[in-house]
Amino acid sequence: MSYLAKNYNRKKISFKFGKGSYLYSTNGKKYLDFVQGIAVNSLGHAHPKLIKTIRNQSKKLWHVSNAFQIPEGEKLAKKLCHKTFADYVIFQNSGTEATEAAIKVARRYFYSIGKPHKNRILCVKNSFHGRTIAAIFASGSNKMIEGFGPKVPGFDHFIFGNHKSLKRSITKNTAAIMVETIMGEGGIKVIPDWCLKELRKLCNKKKILLILDEVQCGISRSGDFLAFEKSKVKPDIVPIAKGIGGGFPIGAVLMNKKVAAGMTPGTHGSTFGGNPLAMAVGNTVIDIVSSKKFLNNVKTLSKYFYLRLNKLKEKYPKIIKEIRGRGLLIGLQLHKDQSKFIKKLMENKLLTIRAAENVVRILPPLNVKKNEINESLRIITNVCEKLK
Numbered sequence: 001m002s003y004l005a006k007n008y009n010r011k012k013i014s015f016k017f018g019k020g021s022y023l024y025s026t027n028g029k030k031y032l033d034f035v036q037g038i039a040v041n042s043l044g045h046a047h048p049k050l051i052k053t054i055r056n057q058s059k060k061l062w063h064v065s066n067a068f069q070i071p072e073g074e075k076l077a078k079k080l081c082h083k084t085f086a087d088y089v090i091f092q093n094s095g096t097e098a099t100e101a102a103i104k105v106a107r108r109y110f111y112s113i114g115k116p117h118k119n120r121i122l123c124v125k126n127s128f129h130g131r132t133i134a135a136i137f138a139s140g141s142n143k144m145i146e147g148f149g150p151k152v153p154g155f156d157h158f159i160f161g162n163h164k165s166l167k168r169s170i171t172k173n174t175a176a177i178m179v180e181t182i183m184g185e186g187g188i189k190v191i192p193d194w195c196l197k198e199l200r201k202l203c204n205k206k207k208i209l210l211i212l213d214e215v216q217c218g219i220s221r222s223g224d225f226l227a228f229e230k231s232k233v234k235p236d237i238v239p240i241a242k243g244i245g246g247g248f249p250i251g252a253v254l255m256n257k258k259v260a261a262g263m264t265p266g267t268h269g270s271t272f273g274g275n276p277l278a279m280a281v282g283n284t285v286i287d288i289v290s291s292k293k294f295l296n297n298v299k300t301l302s303k304y305f306y307l308r309l310n311k312l313k314e315k316y317p318k319i320i321k322e323i324r325g326r327g328l329l330i331g332l333q334l335h336k337d338q339s340k341f342i343k344k345l346m347e348n349k350l351l352t353i354r355a356a357e358n359v360v361r362i363l364p365p366l367n368v369k370k371n372e373i374n375e376s377l378r379i380i381t382n383v384c385e386k387l388k
C-alpha cells in the first residue's frame with residue numbers, strides 16, 4: 001500500500017532516471033517526456049551545466065536566512081530586472097507563493113498610498129493561480145474550492161474573452177487585474193497582443209494594476225523570455241516560477257518601482273525563498289534560456305512543430321479540433337475527452353498531460369531536438385490513425 005494521501009490521481013508508472021528529453025522507467029522502458037514536470041524542467045533532465053552548478057554550490061553553501069545578504073540572489077535578481085520590465089524582485093519557492101506575493105504587493109501598494117479600500121483582485125473565471133487557500137479563490141473554479149470554505153473574500157471574476165464582463169466587474173475597490181498571459185491549466189488559451197494592450201490601457205484609465213501570471217508561460221517557454229514581451233505591454237507585477245529553476249523549486253515576483261515602494265522591511269518574507277542553492281541554479285538556467293540564440297531556436301522549433309501539427313489537424317479533422325498555444329507551450333484540442341488519447345500516447349512512449357477543454361498539453365524541454373519533435377509527431381500520427 002501507499003502511505004501517500006490520495007490527492008493525486010497518479011499513473012501507475014515511476015522513473016529511475018532521466019536524460020534530456022527522455023525518462024527511463026523503473027520497469028526498463030524509455031519515454032519521450034513532453035510533460036517535463038509541467039513546464040518545469042526547461043532544460044530537460046540531468047543537464048550537465050545544472051549538475052555542475054548544484055555540485056559546486058552544494059559544497060559551498062545551501063541555505064542562509066534572509067536576515068543576511070545573499071549574493072547569488074542579488075545576481076539573479078539583477079539579471080531578471082535587466083532582462084524584463086522589472087525594477088525589483090522577491091524570491092519564493094513555488095508558483096502559488098509567487099501569485100500570492102503578487103496579490104500582497106498590489107494590496108500593499110494601495111495601502112501605502114492611503115487607498116486601503118482598493119484591495120479586490122479581478123481574475124478570469126476558471127483560471128489557475130495555484131492551490132493555496134487564497135489562490136484557489138482567485139482562480140474562481142468551483143471544483144478547486146469545493147470543501148475548502150469559508151470563501152476567501154477579495155476576488156472578483158470575469159469571463160475569458162468577454163470584454164463587457166471585464167469592464168463591468170471593475171469597481172472603485174478594484175486594486176488589480178490578474179490574468180495568465182497564456183492560460184495553462186485552463187486549456188492553453190493565448191491572450192492576443194491587442195487584448196493585452198487594451199488591458200493595459202484599461203488599467204491605466206482606471207488607475208489599477210496589471211498582474212500577468214507567467215508561472216507557466218514565462219521563462220522562454222513562449223519563445224520570448226516573458227510571454228507578454230511581444231505585445232510591448234508593461235505590466236506592474238509578474239509572478240514567475242516553473243521554468244526558472246529547471247526542476248529546482250524557485251518562485252519569484254517581479255515588480256516595478258512604483259509598487260515595490262509599498263514593500264517595506266517586515267511586510268513579506270519566506271524562510272526558504274531565494275536560498276543560495278536555489279539561486280545558483282536559477283542563475284545557470286537564466287544564462288542559458290534567455291540568450292537570443294536560444295530563444296530563436298525555440299521560435300524556429302515551435303514554428304516547425306505547429307506547422308506539422310496543423311497538417312495533422314487537417315488529416316484528422318474528426319479527432320483534432322484546434323492547435324493552440326505559442327512557443328513550446330502547445331495544446332492539442334480534441335473534439336472529445338482527451339484521456340484515452342493521452343493514455344494511447346503513453347502506451348506509445350510519449351508522455352503528455354491534460355488541460356481543460358479537452359486539451360492534450362505538449363511541453364517539450366526548451367532545448368528539445370528536431371528529431372525528438374519528429375518522433376513525437378510519428379507517435380501522435382499513429383494514435384490518430386488508431387482512433388479514427
Ligand SMILES: *Cc1c(COP(=O)(O)O)cnc(C)c1O
Binds near residue numbers: 185215
Ligand atoms: C502552476 C501554476 C501556478 C502554481 O504553481 P505551483 O508551483 O504549483 O504552486 C500558478 N499559476 C500558474 C499560471 C501556473 O501554471
